[in-house]
Amino acid sequence: MTTVDDTTPRSMSEVSGPSRLAGPDEGISTEELQLAARNHGIPLEALRYDVTPAGLHYLLIHYDIPDLDPATHALVVDGAVARPLTLSLADLRDRPRVTRRVTLECAGNGRALLHPRPVSQPWLVEAVGNAEWTGTPLAPLLREAGIAADAVDVVFTGADHGVERGVEQDYQRALPVADALREEVLLAYEMNGAPLLPQHGAPLRLIVPGWYGMAHVKWLRSVTVLTEPFEGYQNAVAYRLRQDADDPGVPVTRIEPRALVRPPGFPDFMSRARVLRPGPCTLDGRAWSGHAPVVAVEVTTDGGSTWAPAILDEPTGGDFAWRRWRYEWSPRPGRYVLGARATDASGRTQPLEQPWNRGGFANNLVQRVEVTVVAE
């Protein structure tokens, strides 16, 4: 690009364009790659860990990781409440302490596999993790503040600041009041028994079990009760299921069921295709849903032509944590395409044809893991 240095007023529109879809033969752009280089998924072999270790959990950071001082950070509870509150981290740590194992998944997981491809963070299937979050429940705090009888939405504001599709903003997401008052919702200050890492929202974040990642506001600094619907960018514009740019769409909320296969054997460096030797092999992976507990996982080794039931291990983390599944397999030499399909207690299951929407959200198409079983 050429460099300009003049006094012409500059506006956000110079740096922030509208959303778009990739052309039919358009490869991943440098802009998408920049996002992929900083927002990483879980390496699929790490599905072996029931609790995802630090640094392996997926990350999606809209702007920059802010630099917050836990010693001075405060949470403000305001808006339509009788008694506004300001709490330090110490105040929050003095309140009832709860630890919950929760699976978080990015609402855009699977986006880069869609045709046409929405141009944004280019996830394949790996935008997930299952961590132990420790904090204090939000609902009692809202009740103490005296939430208004006519409250509609509760807005959660983070300290991360940026511009998105021309709108300068601090990251803000609202929950309907009934969802904000669910007993499972946490103000979390620890992950896996340690203080939150900067990239996971240090020193404080929201955890909304069952919902996609966009609801779990990081670097949380305020909780504001509204008596009218919140019209902020992330609720009204960004995270909606739309068929086209003019479709008002519906909000993205809870996680659709998904199962992932932990790729067996060993990989080729470049293609990540798997190599396996003949003989008995236990296939396994994890399955989750934000709507209801997973009740069944089926496995395919032929790209979805036929399916067989997997064994579900006992739940280890309650209704909002993933569950391990396994399947005994003994392949002959050949090429196989593995996949797994989760079904939850609400009857929801995974599609074999891609669900498509303009944002590439809530996509839970069955994964394809290519395996070559070599003879020798």
Next chain:
Amino acid sequence: MTTVDDTTPRSMSEVSGPSRLAGPDEGISTEELQLAARNHGIPLEALRYDVTPAGLHYLLIHYDIPDLDPATHALVVDGAVARPLTLSLADLRDRPRVTRRVTLECAGNGRALLHPRPVSQPWLVEAVGNAEWTGTPLAPLLREAGIAADAVDVVFTGADHGVERGVEQDYQRALPVADALREEVLLAYEMNGAPLLPQHGAPLRLIVPGWYGMAHVKWLRSVTVLTEPFEGYQNAVAYRLRQDADDPGVPVTRIEPRALVRPPGFPDFMSRARVLRPGPCTLDGRAWSGHAPVVAVEVTTDGGSTWAPAILDEPTGGDFAWRRWRYEWSPRPGRYVLGARATDASGRTQPLEQPWNRGGFANNLVQRVEVTVVAE
């Protein structure tokens, strides 16, 4: 793809192809994206931390993260030694303990910005981190084992297994014996004061201060002394500076000097382009070299047309850790392209025209950070 399940013998060549260059207009492929989704860089705002926190340090994992048990893991020292050794983690922890702050950079950093682009892990500029590594020095251990007088190379073997360009292998890299005997070389079992994370080589890895990442073998299980040059894949084939496929090339060794700018202001979500308001602003970042200490950093705000000296902060980590630099800037509204150029005590500096080789290694082209200073 179609699914086959027959008894035709299958070979590695089905899953593992030769290296290649991208076509002139070829976007990032799904295969490159798969690597980017699992091997992440440092988010550039994390250049604010002198010691890179867990999970923000860059990662390059050739195959899968292996699952090793620290309680039973053993390091074997063998080959051309008088007294072969087998050491447990406890044995290694009982030996002299050293902590060193070391900057690691992937040899392929910058690859995705090259024209033509070598098709491999598609790094932009972010494949770097600076951590505190704790372990025991390697040299005394080799002397105790009685390294042969005619030793040539020392081979370090990891527990990670895969296939690369058709060659099935455990990850193995050799150092010339003089480099293996440098007092700075560590067998590391802690990173930033905690046991190694799985993705950083738990429970044991090699640290070779000043060398690119490929030398710092993770999941280390053996150290083998050879009296002939090592001809393994990662030394003889992969990590070499070649102009074309027939060029025998020269080995990739130490880190070329590089400075990175911590992007100022705030980002646009999609383009990561920066927005800044007019007025005084301290630009800063980090600079490092594996050849010699950094002695100067220059800053450009006009894409390399003009340069001004930056202030170097006092070193915080010895000769092999990055060093902070800063530069006071007070821009008027306009568009700018920021960059920084490091020079080390050996006289090496960063080029303004891309150095190119077929693997995209040791590339230290000056970074370009696009900033728009808005009027209001």
